[in-house]
């Protein structure tokens with residue numbers, strides 16, 4: 001039996017624990033396939049798209065690369081000072097100390113200003129686009145560095161009414177029709 005959903009007043013740590021546990025009972029493969037299909041219309045207009053390399057528990061969207069051969073995809077890398085570096089994909093990948101596959105540090109970096117669309121992984125999103133990640137603050141620092149017309153789309157297995165927020169949180173776009 002799963003735990004009750006925390007409230008907007010609950011601390012982020014409590015939400016993180018809840019989301020990490022709740023996602024264990026999901027069918028990740030079918031959720032990934034569903035999101036892949038739902039994202040295709042949003043991707044047709046984008047030329048430069050930041051994706052992420054999913055862990056074994058996350059929604060895996062790397063299948064989009066083969067489905068959209070005209071699109072230039074990019075992957076993030078956790079650089080020092082919690083900076084998110086961006087690299088064109090395909091490129092050689094290594095597994096980071098957090099267990100996430102990411103571009104090797106010796107690969108050339110891309111300019112975040114090139115990006116038209118950023119798919120932002122999250123443990124849980126709320127209906128306003130606020131997200132909860134693993135707590136590194138990588139995307140909170142990264143999102144303000146994007147071109148003002150760059151679109152963002154949060155990717156999470158759950159969308160709740162309202163998450164607790166901090167002043168640095170940057171809301172992301174939501175897929176119309178739910179995520």
Ligand SMILES: Nc1nc2c(c(=O)[nH]1)N(C=O)[C@@H](CNc1ccc(C(=O)N[C@@H](CCC(=O)O)C(=O)O)cc1)CN2
Pocket residue numbers: 052053054055058076077078084098100121122133134135136137138139
């Ligand atoms: N697949 C995937 N790639 C991604 C993300 C993601 O959510 N999914 N990220 C989304 O942001 C970034 C990596 N996020 C991370 C967030 C926190 C920590 C981290 O430092 N974790 C600490 C606990 C937090 C702390 O105490 O500061 C740890 O595990 O010890 C690492 C990576 C970039 N790449």
Ligand SMILES: Nc1ncnc2c1ncn2[C@@H]1O[C@H](COP(=O)(O)OP(=O)(O)OP(=O)(O)O)[C@@H](O)[C@H]1O
Pocket residue numbers: 012131132133134135136137138139140141166168169
């Ligand atoms: N723009 C910023 N500048 C400096 N520090 C920041 C900024 N954004 C977030 N942080 C720091 O990052 C930490 C993590 O923030 P938060 O819990 O919101 O992460 P998260 O959104 O879950 O993680 P992630 O973005 O990596 O998925 C916080 O302790 C905060 O102090």
